Amino acid sequence: MLSALKTIWLVLRHMFHRRVTVQYPETSNYLAPRYRGRIVLTRDPDGEERCVACYLCAAVCPVDCISLQATEDEHGRRYPEFFRINFSRCIFCGFCEEACPTYSIQLTPDNEMSEYKRKNLVYEKDDLLISGPGKYHDYNFYRVAGLAIQGKDKGEAENEEPPVDVRSLLP
């Protein structure tokens, strides 16, 4: 008898608590920016593709759902010729983001990805590439790297001396 009353009391009390369930899709929950949802490829602060096609995300992916091919522009800047993620395989573990040395690949809080056709879950570079830098605003890999690209010659990266004069005999 007493326990039944206790239970009723508990239920009554809960009526005055804040509701946890939301009316999805009319309303949706807040997801932190570091939430691991749909993957995007971002651009550097200069608006260029960040991905340098290093294959590290593909290598680290436990389900092997990233596939790409590297290519170069005429000045030697490397980028992916194609970049494909098969989201029907992706487990949103975020390893690719951790492996990426350029902050290019990032997971976003978007998780609304259901499709009737599996094929629609295959995203190509066009589907993945966004126009901004995502979570990391300032990093530009090519400003740090030693490779010369258009607009950044040898010795012009951060923390670099100008190219040495090999012919100099000065001590």
Add this chain to the structure above:
Amino acid sequence: MATIYVDGTPHEVEEGQNLLQACLSLGYDLPYFCWHPALHSVGACRQCAVKQFKDERDARGRIVMACMTPVADGIRISIDDPEAREFRKSVIEWLMTNHPHDCPICDEGGSCHLQDMTVMTGHAHRRFRYKKRTYRNQCLGPFLNHEMNRCIQCYRCVRFYRDYAGGRDFDVLGSRNRVYFGRHEDGVLENEFSGNLAEICPTGVFTDKTLKKHYTRKWDLQWSPSICPHCAVGCNVSPGERYGSLRCVVNRYNDAVNGYVLCDRGRFGYEYVNSEKRIRGPLARGAGENAVEAVSKGTALERIRPWISEPERVVGIGSPRASLESNFALRALVGPERFVAGMSDPELRLARRAVSILRDGPAAPPSVAEIEACDAVVVLGEDLTNSAPRLALAVRQAVRRQPTEKAARFKIPAWDAAAVAYCCQNEKGPLLVATPAPDRLDDAATWTRRAAPDDVARLGFAIAHAVCSASPAPDAMSEADRSLAEEVARALKDAKRPAVLTGVSCGSEDVLRAAANLAWALRAEGKDARLSIALPECNSMGLALMDGGSLDQAIEAVENGSAQTLVVLENDLFRRMEKTKAERLLESAQHAIAIDCVENPTTARAEIVLPAAALYEASGTVVNNEGRAQRFDRCYVAEDNIQDGWRWLIDAMSAARRSEAKDWTSLDDVRAAMTEALPALAGVAQLRVEGGKIPRQPHRYSGRTAMRAHIDMSEPTPPEDADSPLAFSMEGYSGAEPPALQPFFWSPGWNSPSAVNKHQREIGGALRGGSPGIRLIEAAPSEKIVWFEEIPQAFSRRPDEWLLVPLSRIFGGEELSVLSPAVAERVAAACIAMNPKDAEALGLKAGDEAEIRLGGTEPIRQPLADMKELPEGVAGWPSGLPGVEWVEMLSWIGRKGTD
């Protein structure tokens, strides 16, 4: 044997090596940079530091460089000592102060020795706050990319390029911390072995430029154990494939053959596989000129069925660039009497002569490693650098042998490269290069002699006679030649292991005989002499060991009407006979069927063309110069209807309802039938492993569930390979695979080419399972030597006629590699070369177009090149070069006029 104590554990090791080598052989992970098993020690990088203790009571010890410390009995060292560890970590830290932040865009990444060593020492955080030094790069030609910022100044590249490969146009330049490794100015690296810098350089300074065009990381490539198809040395290689196209070829260590190095033709010639000229499906040619249509496999086989159902009416032309199995399947299709070896009469005669000399005489053919161990060399008549490049590199090592022995007298160990070099200065061991045309080995030679093939042979006979008087002597030798012969003979007799190298490219059997007499004469004098004969193609030796006749036999059969159908297996007849003759042969046959991987003039005239797999997509066996039968396994399954030559022939047999076809379902079945039918090939064995198939893909292979997702969501099961114990997968057998089946070298913590360390019994020695390949030719043990007695007359020039000798060309002289864009960029201009005196007498100068007449045929036009060293009365012909017509070597050409 000596006992060394490493961190307290005693080990028995071979004396005469250094501690680094010993520790690596024992399986310890000790980081290093400047040392390389083929280049030895200079102690430049300070990376291999260990602690050495005086005795067991010594707790302090002192730091020494393992690579500069000889193994001594009772020596006590510690790799694990905290101070030694700290030292090694600091060394990497210094080396990295200027290293660019490049790994993600560096082609070396994932197979980088520097990355591996950095991880091994534990250096993870950059403390250096100052600026990085930078360099400008050089453009070094079509093979290598240069990115000098990544250099750690280990000096391996110069030591390889200059000391090991004999290159001159590359060096270390500049002073203090500005040293630069490159050419004095931008330009193509001339040395034929430059590509090895990509593997020898422990960092990403030198990387494969052809790979860069379709770049893929090492872990993403599917590899296979394969053999280089571009000459008869048979270097072991691993081709790497991704997304259905071949991406690169890297060295596959075989201590007996290529060791750590390949030539540039082999390394960069692979792109013929991706060429536009590939035949991708069966073709049928109708009556009209251009009436070629793609047909299905079934239609093609149906078309040829009536032509081949009567084997008596068919002639099968085999090929020295196709596998033994493909040739044997052709022989089975047409019958042994109607199988021809696919070589012209002189070619086949020379190849058979080579076999009989090696088999019936007492001088065994040496492996490449054995040539490297020789200490005096005679090269007769063959431009090795251009026709069997890896042999020429071996000769360069042999030339360095004798001076090293002198260093040994001063108690300098052979591995102490800098001290040995200082002791020997520019001394060289004896090398005679006697060839008609200037030779790339001339700079290493003690004596050079330019002469017509007959005179080269006479010189060989004269040396043989001077070595052993039982060998017949040529008459009427000039005084100069006689004294040269005597001098060379003396040097050979003073040597421990002399080698005689010759080849068939100049077309002279006399040269082969002279070389044989010389090697045998040395044997008769009790020397451990070796005789190596360079043949032209990857399976020339295999074909010489088979029983087919020459192309003349095919021509005869077709012309007398006994044969109606011609089956040409992976062979371009236009590279073996005059154009008109080849045309006539293909026209007079009622039906011509060609099986080949690339379009060529022969396939252009065949009625049915069947697409054969290129060697890297095929499985089979080829036999190299040394008589070493080496298996190769397909790297990937080619798309479309491409299949192995032998598979097409089995399909043809089953179309013709032949009984063998039913029993032959895999390569092993063909192999079994072949070794039974041809006892000379009996050693070609089958290899099996228990416990799953060997994976062709590294375990980190990526993208499996995405690479085909745009085509089809369901991932297909990988193709089965019924022909080998290898799988197209990243899973399967784990353990020590037989070395002949090892697709790539990898070991935990060792991702670079140095991973091979972990697969050798001893560093620089044989692989754990032995050296891949089976030798089919062993020298006769008989002490009774049957000398060749026929000695040619001295060359006498003819008025207004010239004797054609070959100018072999590493780039362009071979049919397939020239289809690679990078190799094509290096092809020299076609020309006819003459002594300027001859040219002047003709009123011609270099660059003029010469019109050449060969008995009866149309005149050929070719620009004239001056070649000062060429003997008068002799003309050099760059045989095989694109746009250069086939001309029989040693024929006489005349001239009509010029314009």
